[in-house]
Amino acid sequence: MNMNLQLMRLIRRITGNDSEYQTADQSRILPALRLSVAFLAILLCALSQNAIYVIMIIAAELLWLSMKSPIFIRKTLKPVLIAVLFCFVLMLPAVSMGHPRTLLTVSMKVFESVLILSQLENSVSWQNMTDAFRTLHCPQLFVFTLDMTMRFLVILGRYSNSILEAVSLRRVGPDHWKTAGTGGILGTTFLRSQKMSLETSEAMACRCFDGEYRSYRRRRFSRPDALYALLIPLLIALFVYTQQAM
Amino acid sequence: MIELQDVSYRYQSTPMQDTCALDHITCHLDMGRCYCLQGPNGCGKSTLFRILNGLSFPTSGHYIFNGMEITEKSMRNPDFSKNFHKQVGFVFQHSEIQLFCKTVEEEIAFGLQQLRLPDSEIEARVERYIQLLHLENIRQRAPFNLSGGEQKRCALAAVLAMDPKVLILDEPISGLDEEGQEWVTSFIRDLKSPDRMIIIATHQSSFAEKVADMHLQMTKEHRMTFSG
Structure with a gap:
């Protein structure tokens, strides 16, 4: 038990979330990359016909969340639970119509999507988020x-x-x-x-504004970004594998 | 450099009534001097500043800047307007409105980016003005979350970084504590140079005494008088 706690503390330190009051701006990953991965994960989950894929993504997300501070976990899970509860109520008639699996599938997908968005919201400031949109050529x-x-x-x-x-x-x-x-x-x-x-x-x-809105000092692609970017092929590979395994 | 020839400004305060904000103002302002504009509330100081910044235009008379007449038509030309605003810097009374970027350093870089300066030049100027106005500790903070004094320094840095020939400051010490007022006063004194004109609107005579080379007095009748 004690060893487990020590291991968890170590992981938290490695992931750079040691501070209880970590601010959103301290993330070491490029916001544009985080946004892209989040979008891809939500899209693939929506497209997935196999519940295993969705369960695996939820498991990975919850594992990541477990390394965060209690305040962060509470802030992240609150909107997720509300959304899932709302979805559950909406989908309840599906059970009486003989499609109980639909209730489960949709609720899981909502849980996964809102969880990803909520984590993103709590770990990337709106300043960095709009920068991410700019980087992605919005x-x-x-x-x-x-x-x-x-x-x-x-x-x-x-x-x-x-x-x-x-x-x-x-x-x-x-x-x-x-x-x-x-x-x-x-x-x-x-x-x-x-x-x-x-x-x-x-x-x-x-101040001579002519309609062009540029970002000052864009962050360069670093090694942690490269590692994080590996999630993209990994997510796609996992998606293809689980769909073929059906 | 700046010449106002018989400038008047009237606006419709009610559907039936025209109100005079500036009444036949004629003056000539030269480079290398610091002018302090004083007068009671509602005498037309802000309107005059809007005209000097090309945000409003005289209803009669002429505003000549560097030999070019500033009119609504000429300011509609983007190149002309950009060139004009490059030369005239304006620090608003309420800095909160003037600061619209996400961080202090982005705020300073904004105008420089609009001028299409090279990135290295932009970075050098941002650094210079961050140091000059002691903004090192707040460079990554959102300007609208700063204190009044910090906002004022940030607005000053953002305008000064563009290196304007004419600097117009609307009530630069209003809302600042004593220390902040002293800092702004000495900063403006240091800013004076032969190739820069400074025009300041203020209600504080002691501040005007400390910084002004020439006093411009607006009257309740919306006219202007001069004193040395």
């Missing part, structure tokens, strides 16, 4: 819009929170003020967002 407009949306969500969220605090400090008297206050917050935030987007576009114009 349209500049899409990447730019995504970047700006994330930024505005943070700033406007902070702004509406301040108004909410101000309203709650002044909220005395009859209850209907509460609903009126909510409308006011939404309206003010909307107007503020319009003003901010105009100001941002002007600030960009002042």
Whole structure:
């Protein structure tokens, strides 16, 4: 038991997840590569006719997850369990119609897909994620819009929170003020967002923005990336093998 | 370098009423000097800065920059507009709006990338301005999560990296603590050079006294007066 724990600690150290509060930006693998592998794994799982393939991927994912901190595991599994539960309820009529295997297959595929996405979300920051889209040659407009949306969500969220605090400090008297206050917050935030987007576009114009949105200092392909990239042929080989074995 | 000839600016405040923001302003601003623009709230300082930055255009009169008239039509030409903005740097009053990149170093590199400078030059300039404005510890952080002082330094670095001939600063010390104000004051003093013009809007007379070579005073009637 003790030896097992020591072994797990060692693996955690090797995988670079020793810190309880590891930030998303510390990943050593290129975000574009992680995104590609995640996309491929989800696609192959969706295409797979053999449950063994899906089970193997889930097992590998759970093994990887087990090496993470309890906080990370909780954050990752929460949306997964909600999604699986929702899927289970939706697919429940399939059992009464004589297709219990469908319930299991679909639930497993949902579990696998959401698990991969949730891990990706918790280990790659949105900054790196949009960089990954750029590396994968997604349209500049899409990447730019995504970047700006994330930024505005943070700033406007902070702004509406301040108004909410101000309203709650002044909220005395009859209850209907509460609903009126909510409308006011939404309206003010909307107007503020319009003003901010105009100001941002002007600030960009002042810095010679001509529509091209490039990344600064792209990370180079390193040895850990090369090792991680081996997952691509491995996933494809496993998929082909399990489909032929049916 | 900058010449305003009888510039007026009016806008429609209500469907039935025109409001005057600038009233027949004429002035000539030279390179190598630091101008401080002061005046009460609502006197037209921000409107004047918008005009100087090519974001708004006079309803009458002419704005001449380096011998070229800046009009809405000329600014619609991308090459002209790019060349103009390359020469005029603007630090907004609320830096949060001006900072839109994902990290501080990307923020500084943004304008340089738009100018199509070689990567080595971009990296060298980013490093130089990170050092100059003491941004080493926050270079990888998202600009909108920084404190007010850090945001101001980041915005300054992003604009200065483009090496503009004219630097326009809107309320550069507003919202900063005493230490931050002192730092900005000495930084602006160091920035003065014969081939750079600095125009600053401020409400703080003590700050204006410390940095200005010439004071421009806006009145409640939206007119401009000068003092040495």
